Structure formats: C-alpha cells, structure tokens
Amino acid sequence: MCEASAYIIDGDKQELIMEAVDSVEPEDGGYKLINIFGEQKFVKGTIHSLSLVDHRVYLKKS
C-alpha cells in the first residue's frame, strides 16, 4: 500500500498530523485528508510538496 504520512510545515519544524493518508481533496480553502481507516482531517492551507518514495506529504497552513 502506498499511503503516506502528512506533515504540516511550520518554519523549521514538521508536525505529523496524520498517518496512512490515502486521499487529499480540495475543500473550502484547504484540503481534506482521508486515511485508509476512513478517518478525516481538514487543513486550512495548501499542499507544499510531496516526497512519495519516502511516503510523505507536506502541507502548509495559510
């Protein structure tokens, strides 16, 4: 399975906000993250970058 961990970038820090993320969908000025367990989380911000081989998605709050 190729789910990823989602991190919020805040300056030099990276905060893990969700593991096993499957889909990231635009919603209301941000993104809705859904993981393989069906859990959802909303992040007001943008997708900053991806490192897929490392299973990492980076978001940045707006």
Next chain:
Amino acid sequence: MCEASAYIIDGDKQELIMEAVDSVEPEDGGYKLINIFGEQKFVKGTIHSLSLVDHRVYLKKS
C-alpha cells in the same frame, strides 16, 4: 516503491504528464516534478489533489 503518476486536470479531462513521480517541489509559481529516473518537469499551477493508494497526483494549471 510508491511513486505515482502525475496528471493535469483540464475540465473533464486528465492528461498524464509523468510516470513514476517521486518528488513534487514548489518552484517559481508552480511545481517541479522529479521521477525515480531523475527526469524533471515543471508545471505552472497547483497541486489539486492526491489519491495515493491509486498512485495518482493531480495538478491544475494556473
């Protein structure tokens, strides 16, 4: 390996622009895609959505 295929969304259509994408990094008002073979492609636009279990990254031109 968990690389993905990158698609540009254009209305109802999706155009495959790169396979085996590893990293997607912000650059100059767009994103630089790099695949596992070291090939690079620049897209002026945003990351629209992700479907990681399906190995798909969707971008939208700005």
